[in-house]
Amino acid sequence: MLIHPQFDPIALSLGPLAIRWYGLMYLAGFISFLWLGRRRAAAQPWHRIDPVALDDLLFYGVLGVVLGGRLGQVLFYEPAYYLDHPLEILAVWKGGMSFHGGFLGVLVAMALFGRKRSLSFWQVTDFIAPLVPLGLLAGRIGNFINGELWGRVAAADLPWAMVFPYVDGLPRHPSQLYQAGGEGLLLFILLWWFSGKERPRGTVSALFLIGYGAARWIGEYFREPDHGIFGQSYLVSMGQWLSLPMILIGIVLFVRGMRK
Numbered sequence: 392m393l394i395h396p397q398f399d400p401i402a403l404s405l406g407p408l409a410i411r412w413y414g415l416m417y418l419a420g421f422i423s424f425l426w427l428g429r430r431r432a433a434a435q436p437w438h439r440i441d442p443v444a445l446d447d448l449l450f451y452g453v454l455g456v457v458l459g460g461r462l463g464q465v466l467f468y469e470p471a472y473y474l475d476h477p478l479e480i481l482a483v484w485k486g487g488m489s490f491h492g493g494f495l496g497v498l499v500a501m502a503l504f505g506r507k508r509s510l511s512f513w514q515v516t517d518f519i520a521p522l523v524p525l526g527l528l529a530g531r532i533g534n535f536i537n538g539e540l541w542g543r544v545a546a547a548d549l550p551w552a553m554v555f556p557y558v559d560g561l562p563r564h565p566s567q568l569y570q571a572g573g574e575g576l577l578l579f580i581l582l583w584w585f586s587g588k589e590r591p592r593g594t595v596s597a598l599f600l601i602g603y604g605a606a607r608w609i610g611e612y613f614r615e616p617d618h619g620i621f622g623q624s625y626l627v628s629m630g631q632w633l634s635l636p637m638i639l640i641g642i643v644l645f646v647r648g649m650r651k
Contacts, residue, residue, distance in 0.1 A: 392562050393553040398536045416533030417456075420526025424449060427522045437589055438518040439510060448504055448519065455500030456493045463492010467629060468617050490527070490607075491633040513593040520599040521582040527603075528575025535567035542566030542613050543625075566614035573606035594648035600641025604634040 403410040425445065432440045440448065465473045465480055467489050473480050498516075505515045534540045538555060542564030545552040552562035581602055586595045608631050616628040 392547065393551060393565075395538055395541075395553055395555045395565075397538060397556065400537050412536045413533040416529040416536075417526075420529040421449060421453065423525040423529070424452070424519075424522045427525070428519075431518065431522065431586075435518075435586075435589070438514060439508075440515075440518050444508055447508075448501075448515070451500040451504040452497055452519070455496035455498070456488075457496075459496015459499070460488035460490070460493030463489030463495065467492060467633065488530075490530075491630075494637075511592070513596060516599075517586070517590070517592065517595040520595045521579065521586045523599070524575050524579035524582065524603075528571045528579070531567050531571035531575060535565065535571070540567055540617075541615055542569070543615050563615070564613040566610060569613050570606070570610040573610055574603055578602045578606055591648040591651050593644050597641045597644035597648060600637045601645065602641075604637035604641060607631070607634040608638070 398412065400411050400413065401409045402412045402415055428440070428445045428448070429442060432438065432442065432445055461480065497519075501515045501519065502512055504510075505512050508515075538557065541555045541558055542553075543566070545562050545564045547562050549562065549564075551565065553565045554560055554562055578599070582595065582599060585598055611628045611630045611634075614628075614630070616625055617630065
C-alpha cells in the first residue's frame with residue numbers, strides 16, 4: 392500500500408507571510424483560464440470576447456468562485472460548525488470550498504458580466520465552460536496535497552490503495568486524484584473537442600453540466616461522504632444530491648439546443 396506523503400500545506404514562508412499550496416492551485420487554475428481563454432477568443436470570434444473583456448471575465452469569475460464556494464461550504468456541508476465559529480467563514484486559506492456553491496456564484500457573476508457587456512448569458516457560459524475543468528483539476532490536486540477529502544476504505548490488495556496516517560491507518564482510495572482525472576482532465580478533453588467549432592447556443596454549457604455532474608456522481612462512490620445538511624450518507628452523498636439537478640438540467644438544455 393502507498394502512504395500519503397503528508398505534504399506541508401505551506402509551500403513557502405516569507406516571515407509572517409505563508410503561501411499555501413491550496414492557494415497556488417487556485418492561482419494555477421486562474422492562469423490556465425486566461426491562457427486557454429486567449430486562445431479561444433482569438434480562434435472563435437463569434438463569442439465576442441476580446442482580451443480586455445477576458446480580463447474582466449476572470450475578475451467576475453474569481454469573485455463568484457471565492458464567495459460562492461465559501462458560502463456553499465458553509466450552507467451545504469458545515470452549517471452547524473460555522474454557526475459556532477462564524478469567524479472561520481473568512482479563513483478561506485485553510486481550504487473548504489464547495490464546487491456547487493462556487494458554480495452558483497459563477498452563474499450569478501457571468502449574468503452580471505453579460506449584462507455589462509451586452510452579451511447573452513449563454514454566450515458567456517458557452518465561452519467559459521471549456522476553460523473551467525483544468526482549474527478543477529488543480530483544485531483536486533490541492534485537496535490531495537492538503538490530505539483532505541480522502542477516499543472510502545479500499546481493498547488492501549488494491550495496488551494504488553493509500554493510507555492517510557492522520558485518518559485511521561486504513562487503506563483508502565486516493566479519490567482526490569480520481570476526481571482530478573474525471574472532473575478535470577477528461578471533462579476538459581471532452582469540452583475542448585466539442586467546442587472546437589460553433590455549436591448551437593447553450594449546448595457547450597449543457598455538456599459541462601452533464602459531464603461534471605456524471606463525473607462527480609461516479610467519483611463520490613470512491614470518496615468518503617461529507618457530513619452535509621442531510622447528515623453523512625454512504626448511499627447517496629450530499630455531492631451526488633447537488634450533482635443530480637446539474638445532470639437533468641444539462642440533458643434538457645442539450646436536447647433542446649441540438650434540436651434548434
